[in-house]
Amino acid sequence: MKSSKKLSARMKSSLEQKVAMAFALALASVIALGVMQYRAARRLADDLRWVSHAQDILRKLAITRNRLSRADAAAQSFAITGDHRYIATYDEATADIRGNLANLRKLIAGNDRQQQRLDSLELLVNNSVHALQEEIETRKNQEPETEQLFSLEKSIRNANDDARFTIGEWRRKKATF
Numbered sequence: 001m002k003s004s005k006k007l008s009a010r011m012k013s014s015l016e017q018k019v020a021m022a023f024a025l026a027l028a029s030v031i032a033l034g035v036m037q038y039r040a041a042r043r044l045a046d047d048l049r050w051v052s053h054a055q056d057i058l059r060k061l062a063i064t065r066n067r068l069s070r071a072d073a074a075a076q077s078f079a080i081t082g083d084h085r086y087i088a089t090y091d092e093a094t095a096d097i098r099g100n101l102a103n104l105r106k107l108i109a110g111n112d113r114q115q116q117r118l119d120s121l122e123l124l125v126n127n128s129v130h131a132l133q134e135e136i137e138t139r140k141n142q143e144p145e146t147e148q149l150f151s152l153e154k155s156i157r158n159a160n161d162d163a164r165f166t167i168g169e170w171r172r173k174k175a176t177f
Contacts, residue, residue: 053107057114058171060104064121065167067096068128072160075132079139079152087136094129101125121166128159 071093078086101122108114135152 057104057107060100060107061167061171064097064100064104064125065164067093067100068125068160068163071097071129071132072156075135075156076153079135082139090132090136094132097125097129117166117170121163121170124159124163124166128156128163131156131159 071090074086074090074093077083078090101118105115105118108118131152135156138152
């Protein structure tokens with residue numbers, strides 16, 4: 001009888017150990033799943049922030065390209081018609097460009113590679129705006145000769161094409177992230 005009690009106590013003890021081990025394993029699994037879930041949620045939040053940041057940059061690039069086209073159209077319209085109302089549109093577009101580039105600079109602060117790209121883009125945009133301003137000033141001061149208009153127009157096209165190409169390249173590279 002003593003031995004059956006010992007055997008029963010050992011079996012009970014062994015069963016309790018197995019239950020305790022199973023409970024500990026279940027608890028460890030739940031904790032591990034919780035940790036993995038937390039890490040996945042953090043990674044998702046970081047990815048969403050990155051995507052949002054990239055979309056902000058792409059939006060600013062699109063706006064810059066749009067405003068450059070608007071400034072170009074206003075300058076050409078003024079050069080053709082001499083109507084000073086187009087100068088206000090031009091001035092508004094170029095002010096938007098400057099503000100947009102400044103906002104873009106804030107967005108990419110701390111990223112040296114993108115800062116270099118923006119430096120390059122700003123130089124191209126400034127060349128384009130300078131060429132447009134030259135076209136406006138020429139028209140303000142005189143009725144330009146056809147040859148002079150073609151020369152100015154070629155300079156503007158080259159400057160605008162370079163700026164648009166750079167914006168397009170930046171957008172394509174950004175879209176691959």
